Amino acid sequence: AQSVTQLGSHVSVSEGALVLLRCNYSSSVPPYLFWYVQYPNQGLQLLLKYTSAATLVKGINGFEAEFKKSETSFHLTKPSAHMSDAAEYFCAVINSNSGYALNFGKGTSLLVTP
Amino acid sequence: DAGVTQSPTHLIKTRGQQVTLRCSPKSGHDTVSWYQQALGQGPQFIFQYYEEEERQRGNFPDRFSGHQFPNYSSELNVNALLLGDSALYLCASSYMTANTGELFFGEGSRLTVL
Numbered sequence: 680a681q682s683v684t685q686l687g688s689h690v691s692v693s694e695g696a697l698v699l700l701r702c703n704y705s706s707s708v709p710p711y712l713f714w715y716v717q718y719p720n721q722g723l724q725l726l727l728k729y730t731s732a733a734t735l736v737k738g739i740n741g742f743e744a745e746f747k748k749s750e751t752s753f754h755l756t757k758p759s760a761h762m763s764d765a766a767e768y769f770c771a772v773i774n775s776n777s778g779y780a781l782n783f784g785k786g787t788s789l790l791v792t793p
Numbered sequence: 794d795a796g797v798t799q800s801p802t803h804l805i806k807t808r809g810q811q812v813t814l815r816c817s818p819k820s821g822h823d824t825v826s827w828y829q830q831a832l833g834q835g836p837q838f839i840f841q842y843y844e845e846e847e848r849q850r851g852n853f854p855d856r857f858s859g860h861q862f863p864n865y866s867s868e869l870n871v872n873a874l875l876l877g878d879s880a881l882y883l884c885a886s887s888y889m890t891a892n893t894g895e896l897f898f899g900e901g902s903r904l905t906v907l
Contacts (some may be wrong), residue, residue: 692886701906711893711894712798713894713895715898719890720900721798721895721900722883722885722898722899722900722901723836723885723898724898725895725896725897728893728894728895730893769835769836771835773894774838778886779841779894780826780838780849780851781836781891781894782838782898783835783836783837784835785833785834785835786833
């Protein structure tokens with residue numbers, strides 16, 4: 680089954696600095712990949728998704744991710760961090776063995792400091 | 794347009810008891826999936842309901858069961874609760890024929906088992 684690995688359970692950046700959250704996938708078929716964000720005490724919200732169209736995917740709130748097949752990566756970036764970006768971020772891939780269920784990574788907690 | 798709604802938001806049970814969680818999908822959605830999110834972990838797929846039938850199931854024991862009603866709402870039942878069942882239970886809805894894997898999540902029901 681397809682899976683994702685998120686590198687770094689905690690990432691801290693200064694306000695205005697580049698945000699880079701890492702995700703690598705494992706899949707024997709072309710993957711559908713997602714980034715979700717979870718703010719404290721809330722459910723998950725879709726940031727962006729890759730479905731084999733353009734390799735650079737733009738999402739909400741200024742986030743984007745680039746699909747790199749050669750590196751089996753789908754890292755999430757944002758040029759300039761805002762305090763409001765502090766949240767838990769999850770990378771996910773569709774599990775073809777379970778219909779369209781998602782396999783999530785363990786998450787990366789983003790801290791933004793003033 | 795109402796999003797995914799879940800009830801109750803919080804509940805406390807003791808070991809051996811049974812619990813029922815409820816979910817109303819986003820308007821227009823016909824598929825409901827349930828995920829378990831343990832503290833500090835990513836969501837884990839429990840099962841998916843479509844046309845009032847369980848279509849896919851993750852690696853969860855039979856103590857976890859569900860139901861979908863004609864109006865597409867859904868229930869998650871957990872019998873013989875264990876301490877390890879303490880988690881945030883997330884409901885997600887989607888439109889089956891879209892087949893994109895994009896899910897809309899509710900804010901979850903936080904279950905504490907004592």
